[in-house]
C-alpha cells in the first residue's frame with residue numbers, strides 16, 4: 001500500500017506534451033496528406049519537422065491547432081484528445097500554443113505594442129498587466145525600443161520577432177512555427193532559431209516546420225521527416 005505522506009500534492013503534469021497515434025488525414029477530393037503518423041514530443045523537447053513541398057508539414061501543424069481534424073488515429077495535446085474537443089473548447093486549446101508563421105501575420109495598422117498585446121487583450125488582462133508583460137516580451141526578443149513603430153517600418157527579422165513575442169505572451173507550453181525563417185537570410189534565421197532555443201531552455205516544447213536543411217543540420221536537434229505524408233524519420 002502506498003504511504004500517503006510520501007505523495008506530494010503536486011498538480012498532475014503530463015511529461016508527454018504532444019502525441020500522434022497512427023494519425024492519417026485525408027482532404028476531400030485530394031489524396032492522403034498524412035498517413036499513419038506516430039510520434040511523441042516530451043515536454044521541453046525541440047524538434048524540426050522537415051519534408052518536401054506537399055509532404056504534409058502544414059497539415060500536421062494544423063491538426064495540433066485544431067484548424068483541421070484527423071481522419072484516423074488520435075492527436076493528444078497535453079493529455080487531451082483533440083478528436084473529442086468541441087468547437088467551444090478550441091480557443092482554450094489554442095491558448096496552449098504559440099503559433100508563428102512565415103509571413104508574420106501582423107496587423108499592419110497597429111503598433112508593435114498593440115500586436116503583441118492582442119492575445120492578452122482578448123484574454124481580458126488588466127491594462128497594467130498588459131503593459132508589464134508586453135514590455136517583458138519585447139525585451140526578450142530585443143525590440144524594447146520599437147514598441148510604437150508600425151510593422152512595415154521594421155526589417156523582416158524584426159517583424160518575425162514581433163510575431164514571436166505575440167506568440168509567447170501567454171506563456172504557452174508548446175511553440176509551433178511554420179517556416180518561421182522562410183523570408184530571412186541565413187544570419188537572421190540563426191538569430192531567430194537561437195530565440196526558440198532560449199524558450200526551450202525554460203521548458204517550452206518547440207516544433208518547427210522548415211525546408212531549410214542546412215539550418216536543421218547546423219542546429220543538431222531531433223528531426224521528424226515527412227515524405228508524401230508518411231513519417232520516414234523521427
Ligand SMILES: Nc1ncnc2c1ncn2[C@@H]1O[C@H](COP(=O)(O)OP(=O)(O)OP(=O)(O)O)[C@@H](O)[C@H]1O
Nearest residue numbers: 027028030033051052053054055056057058059060
Ligand atoms: N485544404 C486542403 N484541401 C485539399 N488538399 C490539401 C489542403 N491542404 C493541403 N492539401 C494537400 O495535402 C498535401 C500536404 O500539404 P501540406 O500543405 O500539409 O504540405 P507541406 O509539407 O506543408 O508543403 P509546403 O512545404 O509546400 O508548405 C498536399 O498534397 C496538399 O495539396
